[in-house]
Amino acid sequence: MLSKFHTVYEGGEAEIIEKKSRFIATVLPVTCEEEALEFIESMKKKYWNATHNCYAYVIGERFETQRCSDDGEPQGTAGKPMLDVLLGEEIHNTAVVVTRYFGGTLLGTGGLVRAYSGAVKAGLEASKIITKNWGIKLEIQTDYTGLGKIQYILGQRGITVLDSVYAENVMLIALIPEEMNQEVIAEITEGTNGQAKMTQKESCYFGTVDGEMKVFDTE
Known part of the structure; x- marks a missing residue:
């Protein structure tokens, strides 16, 4: 891709x-x-x-x-x-x-x-022309202690959080550009002293349309 x-x-x-x-x-x-x-x-x-x-x-x-x-x-x-x-x-x-x-x-x-x-x-x-980027949905599970650091890392890179669940622990689904994926995983691992659990989910194209993030089917 x-x-x-x-x-x-x-x-x-x-x-x-x-x-x-x-x-x-x-x-x-x-x-x-x-x-x-x-x-x-x-x-x-x-x-x-x-x-x-x-x-x-x-x-x-x-x-x-x-x-x-x-x-x-x-x-x-x-x-x-x-x-x-x-x-x-x-x-x-x-x-x-x-x-x-x-x-x-x-x-x-x-x-x-x-x-x-x-x-x-x-x-x-x-016409309306957009750039489609190839990315990976990354599931991140963390306790509340590590949440702030993770949010900071994602925010610094302009990474979109597609979904979040706040319960006993926190679960985030972040959309990571493919070229950043391994670097972001390493940074989160280091920033949370290995406490955050991360699972790579499906890959997809995504892009910004009228200021809103949209996820597209694989083409």
């Missing part, structure tokens, strides 16, 4: 005008090629009277699936530039369709590349 990657959490739409041609970019998060193809077909139906509906999508942690289409534009002037924006911004699991309504003036090869690239960038700016 990648330790972190960027992806679209919520798709958006943006429009740019180049020499009276309209370029409408629609962005959507996707998890598989079937979803991407369904999205592309839906955009073709929505904009059935458009001159072109060009697309690009990337799927997989290492961009294992990459597809694009010029949809009738001169070869290499639409789909590939769109794909290059997604790859350049390192945006994973995302599809984008750029719909063009011809305005009567030819843009030339360079103009088309700039227009389609610019539309995708505008579409991404209109």
Whole structure:
């Protein structure tokens, strides 16, 4: 698993005008090629009277699936530039369709590349992009004597506590970024003189959305 990657959490739409041609970019998060193809077909139906509906999508942690289409534009002037924006911004699991309504003036090869690239960038700016981090849920059991030290260690590293149970002892579920895991365990062990008991639970992706921590299914 990648330790972190960027992806679209919520798709958006943006429009740019180049020499009276309209370029409408629609962005959507996707998890598989079937979803991407369904999205592309839906955009073709929505904009059935458009001159072109060009697309690009990337799927997989290492961009294992990459597809694009010029949809009738001169070869290499639409789909590939769109794909290059997604790859350049390192945006994973995302599809984008750029719909063009011809305005009567030819843009030339360079103009088309700039227009389609610019539309995708505008579409991404209109979308909600997040960073997903790979982490481990760590169950920590401690007595009240060690609680303060544990809270201090977690707080210093900005680690989120997902759950806590206060009874005779205290049980915390902390979400530890993978790269910090062993270091945090060692620090808690030292800080509590080995009294805290820790158990590694399931791994997951997590990220911040509108200031709130969210845990995601494994992808």
